[in-house]
Amino acid sequence: MELSREYTYAGKVYGPTSENIPKEAQEAIREVEKSLENFKYPGNATDDQGAPSPSEGSKG
Amino acid sequence: MAELSSVIRDFRESGDLDAVANLPRLRFLDDRARPLLGATVLPEVTKDNNRYIEEDFALVDMIADDTDRYSPVRFKASGAQLASFEVALGDSSIGRQMGAAEYDRLVSLLGSNASFEQLADVVIGFAASIARGLTYKAEKQRWDAIIAGSVVRRVGNTTETIVYPTATGQRTAIAGAWTSDAYDPFDDIMAVQEFAATMGYDGIARIITSRKVLHILVGNEKMAYRSGAYSEGPGGVAFRSSADQGKLGNYLSSNGLPQIETYDSRYSDTTGRFRFMDENSVVYIFDTGRANEEALELSGADQSAFMPESAGTVGYVGVGKVGGYNTPGRVVNVLHPDDHPKRVLGEGLMTHLPVFTEPNGYAVHTSIH
Numbered sequence: 001m002e003l004s005r006e007y008t009y010a011g012k013v014y015g016p017t018s019e020n021i022p023k024e025a026q027e028a029i030r031e032v033e034k035s036l037e038n039f040k041y042p043g044n045a046t047d048d049q050g051a052p053s054p055s056e057g058s059k060g
Numbered sequence: 061m062a063e064l065s066s067v068i069r070d071f072r073e074s075g076d077l078d079a080v081a082n083l084p085r086l087r088f089l090d091d092r093a094r095p096l097l098g099a100t101v102l103p104e105v106t107k108d109n110n111r112y113i114e115e116d117f118a119l120v121d122m123i124a125d126d127t128d129r130y131s132p133v134r135f136k137a138s139g140a141q142l143a144s145f146e147v148a149l150g151d152s153s154i155g156r157q158m159g160a161a162e163y164d165r166l167v168s169l170l171g172s173n174a175s176f177e178q179l180a181d182v183v184i185g186f187a188a189s190i191a192r193g194l195t196y197k198a199e200k201q202r203w204d205a206i207i208a209g210s211v212v213r214r215v216g217n218t219t220e221t222i223v224y225p226t227a228t229g230q231r232t233a234i235a236g237a238w239t240s241d242a243y244d245p246f247d248d249i250m251a252v253q254e255f256a257a258t259m260g261y262d263g264i265a266r267i268i269t270s271r272k273v274l275h276i277l278v279g280n281e282k283m284a285y286r287s288g289a290y291s292e293g294p295g296g297v298a299f300r301s302s303a304d305q306g307k308l309g310n311y312l313s314s315n316g317l318p319q320i321e322t323y324d325s326r327y328s329d330t331t332g333r334f335r336f337m338d339e340n341s342v343v344y345i346f347d348t349g350r351a352n353e354e355a356l357e358l359s360g361a362d363q364s365a366f367m368p369e370s371a372g373t374v375g376y377v378g379v380g381k382v383g384g385y386n387t388p389g390r391v392v393n394v395l396h397p398d399d400h401p402k403r404v405l406g407e408g409l410m411t412h413l414p415v416f417t418e419p420n421g422y423a424v425h426t427s428i429h
Binding site: 005006007008009010011012013014015025028029031032035036 | 232
């Protein structure tokens, strides 16, 4: 399962390279990934030039 | 009768405008005297240079080696510092105008017998409002840096993104629904405690979130069980008393966690009002023990300190020199042009950037739902 950022589910952290993610965690992560697709960080909510999402920094 | 123009001229010549621009309370409080919480986590520090390498990072204590009694000591070459960070402070500015209509209203309000003090209050209020535009910008950048892990500076068509280091598990989106009674948010909070321990900190010193997330936690059934809102009655029946913040607070305390601080302050821009801190996030500040002497020394008119002494900081906001000025700090100018229409102009400038000296001294949960 490819992840765009790190997630916490039931106290466990799953990152872009995690394998063997439990099924229920996978389902929860998929839901949040969907909701985050169009997420814009609130401080830049009115800026249409492409604001960072909360986890973009984690790639750095 | 005092003239507004002469009051402004006096202010400019005396340097009092610089004092207003750098008033301690503007660093720590918003326009309604509510605390800017980011300013206690990353307080302002004045810097003589606008570009420098920050090397004052948390030192890693390394364990000693076994050696022979008379052999030379062995030096451990690497790992003395976690990292260094090249800081290039960026510029922000704001221009405001007290227009002709406002000016007219002001003059009529003050009447023909306006004293110097009355007019001085107006000038100080206008200058402070402009300075606050700059401190709000710094506050917004603090929460961008903490939550998003990056600060985006955009000047015209040029975009510059400053990316801060992130350890595995430091900034995570919460996948489980804290609003679901089947899910236990405390597992996620304990994961942060473990992360803090892994990073070498004693524990979590502060938990900062929105009132919305606090209410989600209070309303979650598993948290209600944990905080003692349920009890076993006769025959094993669970009775629920009201879950409240007090019970939650007690439960957090008994698990070595601080009380939850809520932060819902907003700033205004021409397009609306926005939160400094994302409403669906929780920020955990670890017990870093790093004091900020410059900020600790500042106090309000009643001599009370703005910085809670017990709260460690994770870095600072470097405030450098504005172009053309010899000393670091915010600059506010107030002008009163002589031509028609009568108006008062104000401009504020600041050179600044958040810097983390404890890059792993905090953790963030986002996307809480």
